[in-house]
Amino acid sequence: MSELYDKWLHAYVEAEKDPRSLSASPCPSCGRPALRLLFVVPADDTSVGRAEFWCDHCRKGVFFSRVTVPAHGDFVTMEQRRATPREKVARYEIIPPTVHPG
Numbered sequence: 001m002s003e004l005y006d007k008w009l010h011a012y013v014e015a016e017k018d019p020r021s022l023s024a025s026p027c028p029s030c031g032r033p034a035l036r037l038l039f040v041v042p043a044d045d046t047s048v049g050r051a052e053f054w055c056d057h058c059r060k061g062v063f064f065s066r067v068t069v070p071a072h073g074d075f076v077t078m079e080q081r082r083a084t085p086r087e088k089v090a091r092y093e094i095i096p097p098t099v100h101p102g
């Protein structure tokens with residue numbers, strides 16, 4: 001695992017404990033308090049989904065599949081996501097979990 005990914009993973013663990021604390025947390029990549037956490041969930045079960053975790057300032061982030069949506073976590077359903085215009089969906093560069101040599 002890359003050191004940077006490790007930092008993002010740690011930040012996610014903290015954010016997942018209490019999503020309301022996120023606004024005060026520094027971004028692992030740029031240090032700005034601009035982190036966002038959003039879960040994309042199926043409409044019939046909003047308890048488990050894909051976590052999208054990114055920084056609105058430097059537009060870097062990570063995602064995790066099939067994670068439990070915490071209390072106070074923001075989420076959208078897959079249907080809502082599909083209905084969202086492409087330019088309204090946050091786009092960011094994914095931090096890879098491993099660093100390939102060379």
Ligand SMILES: [Zn+2]
Nearest residue numbers: 027030055058
């Ligand atoms: Zn950042």
